[in-house]
Amino acid sequence: MDKETPEAFYKRLREQLVETSAWPSNYLYKFIVQSNPEKISSIHKIFDNTGAVIDLKESKNGKYTSVSITVNMKNPDAVIEKYKEVGKVDGVISL
Structure with missing residues (x-):
């Protein structure tokens, strides 16, 4: 099974967000991270x-923590930018 490149993933996500939502819109982020206060x-x-x-x-x-974040975002690019920022935190899994 081919692993999707980050660029391809974000392009596909952007297209889906444009098609399925009116902007600005509330967006729900879900992440899984080790239960580490710093992370x-x-x-x-x-x-x-x-x-x-x-x-x-x-x-x-208690080994992992689910982090659900609901926030009003102005457009799909803003949503993707937050995913990229969170992606820099070591060990975070985006759902």
């Missing part, structure tokens, strides 16, 4: 001053 804090900082609602939920054994 979780890094994600929080990326969404500081955006009016984001951030919900954290630890896994049953």
Whole structure:
């Protein structure tokens, strides 16, 4: 199975966002990260001053944390920019 390049993924995501949403729009980000306060804090900082609602939920054994973020974004490019910023945090899985 071919692994999609990041550029191809973001291009496809942008097309889907244009087709399925009116902008500006609320967007729900979902990430999984190791339950490490520094990593979780890094994600929080990326969404500081955006009016984001951030919900954290630890896994049953406490090893991982699910981070759900609902935020009003102005367009698909803004959505993708946040994904790229969060992608720089080591070990984050975007859902």
